Amino acid sequence: MPAEPAENSEKSSALPRSPEMMNAEDSALLVVDAQLKLLEIIPQRARIVWNIRRLIDAAEALSVPIGATEQYPERLSPTVPELRERLGEVPSKKCFSACVCTEIFDRWRADNRFRIVVCGIETHVCIMQTALDLAAAGFEPYLAVDAVGARFAIDHETALKRMESAGVVMTTTETTMFEWCRTADRAEFKKISALAKESPP
Numbered sequence: 001m002p003a004e005p006a007e008n009s010e011k012s013s014a015l016p017r018s019p020e021m022m023n024a025e026d027s028a029l030l031v032v033d034a035q036l037k038l039l040e041i042i043p044q045r046a047r048i049v050w051n052i053r054r055l056i057d058a059a060e061a062l063s064v065p066i067g068a069t070e071q072y073p074e075r076l077s078p079t080v081p082e083l084r085e086r087l088g089e090v091p092s093k094k095c096f097s098a099c100v101c102t103e104i105f106d107r108w109r110a111d112n113r114f115r116i117v118v119c120g121i122e123t124h125v126c127i128m129q130t131a132l133d134l135a136a137a138g139f140e141p142y143l144a145v146d147a148v149g150a151r152f153a154i155d156h157e158t159a160l161k162r163m164e165s166a167g168v169v170m171t172t173t174e175t176t177m178f179e180w181c182r183t184a185d186r187a188e189f190k191k192i193s194a195l196a197k198e199s200p201p
Helices: 045-060 104-108 123-136 151-167 175-179 191-196
Strands: 028-032 068-073 115-121 140-149 169-171
Touching: 028 045, 028 123, 045 068, 045 115, 045 140, 045 175, 045 191, 068 104, 104 151, 115 123, 123 151, 140 151, 140 175, 169 175, 169 191, 175 191
Parallel strands: 028 068, 028 115, 115 140, 140 169
Antiparallel strands: none
């Protein structure tokens, strides 16, 4: 005679979360060189700044650590005020890759933050070199494609293709926010939902 089913056996256990998806607990946000003089020559700059700001606000709400860099700010100006006021210390650099700012990445590695969402300027220079260096250093870079930009479309599009072929994960601002949030039954969802409902500039 077959054994009686165990109590509550009709309740199947939840399927595991895909390792392809980010979690607030294993991620960090890197804002690369979102500076006044660099942005003023970038098409769609208002939308790029808006998306970076939404990423910062989402990261803050969900306790995702945020790092930022500035490229030679003495000559190229500081980070745009709307973003700068939301950031803590912003180290400067002259190397195009932000990975020279090792204190940021040492801190994240120690905290087991290995998925790094990258945004900022310019796609084919500082963004691409940073993303490729992150991958080489053992991190998993994710690129918010609607929060990066370059002066010329050919440079932007070619850099996106090159990064993707090298294993950088392409994503968007809203995808990132909801992936970090994971579920609608947490208190932070109200903030994430409000960010998603904002009208673009």
